[in-house]
Amino acid sequence: MNGEFIEALDQIEKEKGIAKDILIDAIEAALISAYKRNYGTSQNVKVYINRENGEVRVFSVKNVVETVENELLEISLEDAREIDSNYEVGDVVEKEVTPKNFGRIAAQTAKQVVVQRIREAERGIIFDEFVNRESEIVTGIVQRISKGNVFINLGRAEAILTPSEQMPGEVYKHNDRIKTYIVEVKKTTKGPQILVSRTHPGLVKRLFELEVPEIHDGIVEIKSISREAGSRTKIAVYSHDENVDPVGACVGHKGARVQAIVDELKGEKIDIIKWNDNPEALIASALSPSKVIKVIVKESEKTALVVVPDYQLSLAIGKEGQNARLAAKLTNWKIDIKSESQYEESMKEIEE
Numbered sequence: 001m002n003g004e005f006i007e008a009l010d011q012i013e014k015e016k017g018i019a020k021d022i023l024i025d026a027i028e029a030a031l032i033s034a035y036k037r038n039y040g041t042s043q044n045v046k047v048y049i050n051r052e053n054g055e056v057r058v059f060s061v062k063n064v065v066e067t068v069e070n071e072l073l074e075i076s077l078e079d080a081r082e083i084d085s086n087y088e089v090g091d092v093v094e095k096e097v098t099p100k101n102f103g104r105i106a107a108q109t110a111k112q113v114v115v116q117r118i119r120e121a122e123r124g125i126i127f128d129e130f131v132n133r134e135s136e137i138v139t140g141i142v143q144r145i146s147k148g149n150v151f152i153n154l155g156r157a158e159a160i161l162t163p164s165e166q167m168p169g170e171v172y173k174h175n176d177r178i179k180t181y182i183v184e185v186k187k188t189t190k191g192p193q194i195l196v197s198r199t200h201p202g203l204v205k206r207l208f209e210l211e212v213p214e215i216h217d218g219i220v221e222i223k224s225i226s227r228e229a230g231s232r233t234k235i236a237v238y239s240h241d242e243n244v245d246p247v248g249a250c251v252g253h254k255g256a257r258v259q260a261i262v263d264e265l266k267g268e269k270i271d272i273i274k275w276n277d278n279p280e281a282l283i284a285s286a287l288s289p290s291k292v293i294k295v296i297v298k299e300s301e302k303t304a305l306v307v308v309p310d311y312q313l314s315l316a317i318g319k320e321g322q323n324a325r326l327a328a329k330l331t332n333w334k335i336d337i338k339s340e341s342q343y344e345e346s347m348k349e350i351e352e
Contacts (some may be wrong), residue, residue, distance in 0.1 A: 199229035226329035282292035
C-alpha cells in the first residue's frame, strides 16, 4: 500500500462519511487474520499502518517471562534484554516480522475491508432513512414476485409485500407502480428489510392525508378508521373549523377526492361519517348506509342496542355481518342490531 491509498481513504471519508481512522483500524484487524492465515502462524502479532505513507509493518508480540512455556507468545527475560537491556518481567516485546511480499496481501485485504465498510455504511444510511418513514406511504415499482412475496423497488432500497399484507383479489405485475404503507423496518446482515402493506388501515389514512389538504393541514382530523381490505372501509372525521364540513372535504367536488382513493385501492368501498362525541349519534352514523330508528346505549358495558326499520335490517348488518362489524370497530362499541318488529316483540315480552 502507498500514499495514494491513504489519499483514497481521505476521499472516502469526505464522500461517504466513514472516518479514515475507523477504516485503518478495521484494515489493521483484518491484516492480522490475513497474516496468520497466509503464513500459518499462531503467534500473537500486531499490524501498524503508517497514516502518512500507507506503509504496512507486522510485529510479533511476546510477553517477557522468567521461564518460557510457549515460545509463540513468550520470551525469556534474558533474550528480551539482548534486544533492550531495560526490559523487565511483565513487559511486552514487539519485534518486526513483516514478510517481503506482504504488500500484495495487504492491498488485497484492505480493498475488501474498505468495500465491505462502505457497503455497511450505505446500508446504515438507508436503514436510518426508512426507519424514520415507518407508518408512511411509499411509491415503488414491482420488481419481482417470488413464493407469493412481492418485491418492490423503492429506488435506494427494496420493500417486501408479503401475502398476508396483500389485498384480496389484487394482482401484481412486473413494472406495476403501487403505493404501499411501511409497517416495519428491520436491520439485517444483508441490509435493511422494509416490510410494507396494502391492507393496513394506515394506508387509507395516509391516502386521505395526501388527497385532502384539510386533513394534511390539521383542519379536518381522522378520529377513527376500520377496514376490511379490498372490500370496505369506514372512516370517521371531525372538523376543527365549524365552517368546514369534514365529510364534504373528504368527498371532494363531485366525489373527486374519495374517488382517487377508491381507484388506488382498486374499487374498495369507503364510507365517510362525521365524528360525534355523543355515542348514540356516532353509532347511528357508523351503520351508514342503513337508517337507524334509535340507539340505546349501556355506558358501563360499552354496548349498544340499535333499532332499524325492518326492510333495512340486512343492510344494517351487511353481507356476512361486515357493516355491523366495521361499525363496532370504528366506534369501539359492541353493537347489537334489531329490526323494529323484533324490538317491539321483545318489549312486549318484557311488559308481560
